[in-house]
Amino acid sequence: MENSIQSVPQNWYLLLSTFMFCIGVMGVLLRRNAIIILMCIELMLNAVNLLLVSYSSYAGNAEGQVFVFFIMVVAAAEVAVGLALLVSIYRNVASTDIDILNRMKW
Amino acid sequence: MNVSVDYIAIFIQFLVGFGFVATTMVATHYLGPKRKTADKLASFECGIDSQGNARLPFSIKYFLTAILFVMFDVEVIFMYPWAVNFKELGSTGFIEMLLFIGTLLIGFAYIIKRGALKWE
């Protein structure tokens, strides 16, 4: 099963990850719940991971997969920091709706 | 290898999975007797009356432990490539990995010193 990644044409991966990325972008822009926004950012990063792995497999170049490792680690660190910030907000204002984040304007 | 034939198995699995859930849900809906009382509609909690809302803020300890687990768990992926190439990388690779783990250990010692893993 070496070529199981390549049994799907390259462009389909590009399309799929672009769609996933766009869903993530729309989620970040439209949803109001901070946790769902965090999930959407993760979705965007995972779309990139999928794209990198498929490119890497097609080019026979392992660099892309190593890059995916870095993205995964950084994503974990980001989520940890993001959730921690969210918890400290929740403790102060008891809500995870980002509309409350409007104390500063202009 | 024929792609469309390969996917038939997955299709059947989907069908069986969804089919089972749908059939059992519909069947229980029609088969079971319906006698609704206030007690029966209340959410069940080990025979004790349920109190308050389920969406209470939970203890911060769970959160901290979970986050720390995620952090250290993810670092394991750097060990897979090293493990696969263990012989080729030789002693240099081993020393580099020791440095990496050592750095993580400093972080871990820091967490323990800070008391993030104390449950009380």
Next chain:
Amino acid sequence: MNTLIYTACLGLFGLLAEIFNLRKYLIPILVLGLAVIFSLNLQTWNNPQTHFNGMLSDSNFSTAFSGLALFIMLIILILSGDFYTSTDDEKHISDYMAILMFTLCGALMMFSFSNMAMLFLGIETLSISLYVMAGSRRFEVKSNEAGFKYFLMGSFASAFLLFGIALVFGVTGTFSIDGIGNYMRMHADKLDPLFIVGMLLMIFAMLFKVSAAPFHFWAPDVYEGAPSLITALMSTLVKIAAFAAFYRLLSTCFVFALGKAEIVLTVSCAATLLVGNLVALVQDNFKRLLAYSGISHAGYMLLAIISLQGRTDSALFLYSVGYAVASLAAFAIAITVFKATGTESISGFNGLAKKNPLLAASLTMAMLSLAGIPPFAGFFGKYFIFSEAFRNGWQNMVFVAIISSIIGVFYYMKVIVAMYSKPANEFEIKPTFAYQMVIAVCLIISIVLGLYPGVFTKLL
């Protein structure tokens, strides 16, 4: 590379200091360590090398900017001794210091990356540390809000950067900046559309990181909510690191594609200049004022990047140094005033000239340097960029830049007017010894650089 490793060791030392209860000695040791690293960093001058299989490469560009970054962090550390004085702060001082060191590591990676992986890791190391620092006043909702906003915006932009990197990798098959540059050289006349999309996504993400319009809206909120010392760090180190990385990216990978991206950069540059300066006019909060001032300075630096050929790195460096020392001096004074008066609005500066004429004069000098008035470094940085851009045929952009810097003088004057002509409030304002030293050193550098700009223009 050694600079980076030693800095990371200092960060780990911060953690060890917490483990072994050495918190009291932490700041002096870190200051000493940074000073040693600063002198070691000079050894890489004129000694270009690549490290880690082409992941990082030292050059005079990276050495100069690393030196500047180390200097800024040194100043921030000296300021932090008198900034973190509450008991809660003292409990967390080693966390703060370790995170600051890792921030510096991220910046150093951004100066010397020669592989996209290092660019990404550098940006993320810098940003993630700053998300934490921006939200580090845990019980203040404003600080929480700043941290979380910065986090959302920053990781959103990082995702775009990654998608761009992935597309560029798909077309070129490499992450190395030289490899991508070679690909561009060979296919300059017929570029893959995917490559152009990837390049534009990366440019957008970088514009976001340097807080250029129309991606600037996060900056004022984050600057206002973050603790003042961290705001000082963000408006100097982070902005300069982002610009150095942006310039490195454009000058190595995308040098032949600039024709395609030029319109994007030009529009963004003009918008940044105008938005930054115009919105700053109506600000009342001093930190927000400096945030918009930082946005407008991003506009001038963008002008340097798009218009200058060949001499951009020295222009960028000169401008960065001038901007950094003036901002640091302004923030050092502002932190003193905030602490004494308890307010961050410009009215806190009312009548400062009567109570502490020396401090008022220092802030005036910092403001004049930021506004670009001779004989300070800010003037020469701007003059250098404008004259070179004019010579290279960017007259329209220079016109926009000059107009906006004239607008800019007004809001800097607002602070000066408040200090000299408004009636004084009753607060006693006197900076501590460390702050006096920092203010003096920064202003002396600013004046020396304004009088002898040749020191740096011929450097790179």
